[in-house]
Amino acid sequence: MTEPELLGSGLGPGPKRAPAGGWRTATVAGVEHPTPGAVQLRLDIPDRIDHLPGQHYVVRLTAEDGYRAQRSYSVASAPEDRLVELFVERLEDGEVSPFLADVVQPGDQLEVRGPIGGWFVWDGESPALLVGGGSGVVPFLAMLRHARTLGRTDLLRIAVSSRTLVELPYAMELMDAGALIVLTREPYGDRAAARLMGDELRSLWEPGRTAYVCGSARFAEAASQLLVDVGVPDHGIRVERFGPSAS
Template identity: 70%
Template sequence: MTVGPWTTATIAGLKRPIARSVQLRLDVADRVDHLPGQHYVVRLTAEDGYTAQRSYSVASAPSDPLVELFVERLDDGEVSTYLADVAEPGDTLEVRGPIGGWFAWDGETPALLVGGGTGVVPLVAMVRHAVATDRLDLLRVAVSARTLAELPYADELLAAGAVVVLTREAHGVRPPARLTAVDLLPLWEEGQTAFVCGSSGFAESASQLLVGMGFAPSAVRVERFGPSAA
């Protein structure tokens, strides 16, 4: 898998769609095409030479001319606090990517996407790619969050037919609850690869559910994120 070198990216757009987060649209110099599920590293350098870097999944489809990153602001996050509180359109960042080959959808085979909290971000890239290539029929999606207001890209996920489970509020006729095998079983199809992304606890629980349903462990690909997953 080709990994792009360190390069510069200009912030072409910046939004804060949900609390404690920032959505960045980056114009990456000498950009290398990415696969849905891959990530970029953002590196910051202080005046004294101190550096801090953090990996963020790409939310945009490969066909998007810009690279979209979604960043959750963590109080002790050296990079996330800068991106959420300080960065502005027109600023230049140092980035490297795309990175990752295991947690990447090829766009041609059936997949079951299971995400918690900000762990839905790489799955959104997969959904967007499927929409762009008219292959949404290949994907089945289930996501979990504390509340709908805290779920990144909620409208797009719902439009794609995602099963949405909320742990702190009701969703439709469903009371607050965690994701269960009952939610996932109707989404199963022959030949699927499962992509699971979320906090360590969420990823472990969801992976166990899938293996319990009959998925081979080798068919369950996991990406663990920070503390935001439900």
């Protein structure tokens, strides 16, 4: 499996304007390994431009011989957070994620660019249905945390899918938010192991609620089709998917 990139694709239009930032040197303020094979980085970025929930950052590494590799990662932190939080899955043959997961320590510096992205963002005012698969839940944490700050968690309904509970990023926070949690390899509560179903999404969506879908290309396609099947109009669906990098 090649290391994934965030690939913008979607059915509905997003906001026309969103903040964008250039390259900065970030200092690593915190490193945690909350799930097997993943790392959570907290970055202190000087003179950063506040992001909107749903945006992402590029992290660039430069080798001693000058070779550069970069990957994009969704932001998990709310705009109000003084630090930028990224969640990175470690892939064995990746060019960037193994270094971030195994080598980076607090105090290290990283080249980053962001925030990036202008259409897969939540404005903090509109009702939304968030549908995430695996690490695709990460941008929804920024939305959820921002909603908490605003006192508007009532605007969000969340459905997430993972192989197992231990592999689900931010599982406890999602549980506390009342998210529908779907596990495909083990039962959860009174729900048997199974893929996300249309009836489950139908119970969460209502007219006027924008649907956001984030995950692997396969998950994004399947979840988007489920939403269409339950009556969500094309213009009411925004999709962010992960796909193989070009390098």
